[in-house]
Amino acid sequence: MDRWLLCDFHIHTNMSDGNLSLREVVDLYGQHGFDVIAITDHIFDREYLKRLKERGTKVPSLDESNFREYLRMLAKERDRAWREYNMLLIPGFEVTNNTDYYHIVALDVPQYIDPSLEVVEILEIIRECGGVSIAAHPGKKNSDREHLSKHLYENMDFYGEAFDAWEIGNQFDLYNEVIEKRLRFVASSDFHHMKHFSSWRTLIKVEKDPEAVKEAIKRNEEVAILFFKPGMRADMIEEMAKAQVGA
Ligand code: ZN
Ligand code: ZN
Numbered sequence: 001m002d003r004w005l006l007c008d009f010h011i012h013t014n015m016s017d018g019n020l021s022l023r024e025v026v027d028l029y030g031q032h033g034f035d036v037i038a039i040t041d042h043i044f045d046r047e048y049l050k051r052l053k054e055r056g057t058k059v060p061s062l063d064e065s066n067f068r069e070y071l072r073m074l075a076k077e078r079d080r081a082w083r084e085y086n087m088l089l090i091p092g093f094e095v096t097n098n099t100d101y102y103h104i105v106a107l108d109v110p111q112y113i114d115p116s117l118e119v120v121e122i123l124e125i126i127r128e129c130g131g132v133s134i135a136a137h138p139g140k141k142n143s144d145r146e147h148l149s150k151h152l153y154e155n156m157d158f159y160g161e162a163f164d165a166w167e168i169g170n171q172f173d174l175y176n177e178v179i180e181k182r183l184r185f186v187a188s189s190d191f192h193h194m195k196h197f198s199s200w201r202t203l204i205k206v207e208k209d210p211e212a213v214k215e216a217i218k219r220n221e222e223v224a225i226l227f228f229k230p231g232m233r234a235d236m237i238e239e240m241a242k243a244q245v246g247a
Pocket of ligand 2: 010012094136190
């Protein structure tokens with residue numbers, strides 16, 4: 001019988017602006033009993049990178065030149081995560097437009113996506129590739145100076161069903177609008193630093209298989225959210241998930 005899987009679909013490493021290496025992230029999540037993680041480093045839009053450069057700031061970003069190498073490294077760690085921890089690693093990235101303000105998490109998409117494309121074009125590419133699209137933090141995070149997904153938030157009715165899921169929780173924040181509009185949801189840590197390790201996560205009752213997990217996000221039936229803290233017992237997590245879905 002399927003059991004509830006502890007999942008995090010939005011995690012950064014030092015291949016963009018996170019501060020742990022990919023290997024350290026895999027070990028951290030593996031040692032804390034996670035079943036499924038997605039690594040989703042940023043592809044920043046060029047205008048934003050130009051502004052950063054003018055300010056004299058440098059942030060690592062995925063781009064067309066390092067994208068293949070990024071996927072290759074994820075594939076290698078995916079094998080190790082499975083071997084050492086029985087944990088699925090789904091490759092992903094965050095299409096990050098900090099000029100028009102939309103952040104889109106793409107899971108299992110084997111091609112680079114330019115963040116300056118329109119939202120509907122980005123969603124179309126993700127769909128054509130058989131990937132999963134997630135609207136990232138569609139509310140202003142307490143920790144953010146700017147509302148980085150303002151465009152998605154302001155057009156939630158228009159984009160609602162076009163995304164496979166919306167983040168109902170991100171780091172320490174919850175988004176009431178996603179609840180009110182009854183959109184398909186997940187909750188993720190948006191992990192950059194250790195302080196984000198205790199944060200919102202997703203529980204999904206499904207077979208531990210990448211395609212099954214992707215389908216379960218889209219179907220969004222047996223999905224629950226959890227404020228995860230290290231040391232939570234698996235049976236406790238299972239009980240909380242059951243209570244939420246009334247099963
Ligand atoms: Zn983001
Ligand atoms: Zn992020």
